[in-house]
Amino acid sequence: MRVLPQDRRLRVIVHCDGAARGNPGPAGIGVRIADERGTVLAEIARGLGVATNNQAEYTAVIEGLRRARALGATEVIVRSDSKLLVEQLSGRFRVKNATLQRLHKEARDVAAAFDLVRYEHVRRERNVDADRLANEGVDAWLAAGNTGVTPASPARLWEPEEERP
Numbered sequence: 001m002r003v004l005p006q007d008r009r010l011r012v013i014v015h016c017d018g019a020a021r022g023n024p025g026p027a028g029i030g031v032r033i034a035d036e037r038g039t040v041l042a043e044i045a046r047g048l049g050v051a052t053n054n055q056a057e058y059t060a061v062i063e064g065l066r067r068a069r070a071l072g073a074t075e076v077i078v079r080s081d082s083k084l085l086v087e088q089l090s091g092r093f094r095v096k097n098a099t100l101q102r103l104h105k106e107a108r109d110v111a112a113a114f115d116l117v118r119y120e121h122v123r124r125e126r127n128v129d130a131d132r133l134a135n136e137g138v139d140a141w142l143a144a145g146n147t148g149v150t151p152a153s154p155a156r157l158w159e160p161e162e163e164r165p
Contacts, residue, residue: 011075012062013019017130027051028137029060030130045133058103065110075116086121133134
């Protein structure tokens with residue numbers, strides 16, 4: 001009798017969401033990563049500073065994919081309630097905004113490390129855990145004394161400053 005090798009693929013589902021209170025405004029990301037059986041492998045709730053909702057959505061995907069890779073995932077289903085994000089990452093919609101173009105490229109670069117990545121749009125009701133985590137990230141950022149008045153988000157979210165002579 002011949003023994004077949006074990007399947008070494010780790011397939012995960014990455015539920016992600018971005019939240020911004022104001023657009024732009026205080027923002028955060030929420031990510032929940034589970035295996036095929038639904039066992040939660042990781043969660044992320046993090047404040048970003050001041051960002052737009054779309055910037056937060058993209059950052060959530062990027063951080064979710066990075067964490068999935070760190071967990072050893074080889075195949076990923078990304079689920080988001082942002083139709084725009086899913087359509088852009090799937091290549092069906094163009095990305096016009098310069099900042100989102102950079103985030104889109106970063107997301108595609110991170111996704112390239114996997115054997116398979118599939119993007120699925122889900123209704124908000126099917127993304128409540130990621131939504132909760134994103135709002136926890138915003139709340140934590142605000143609780144730390146940030147006001148949301150001045151941008152405090154990572155530089156990569158914003159347009160680069162022009163060089164001055």
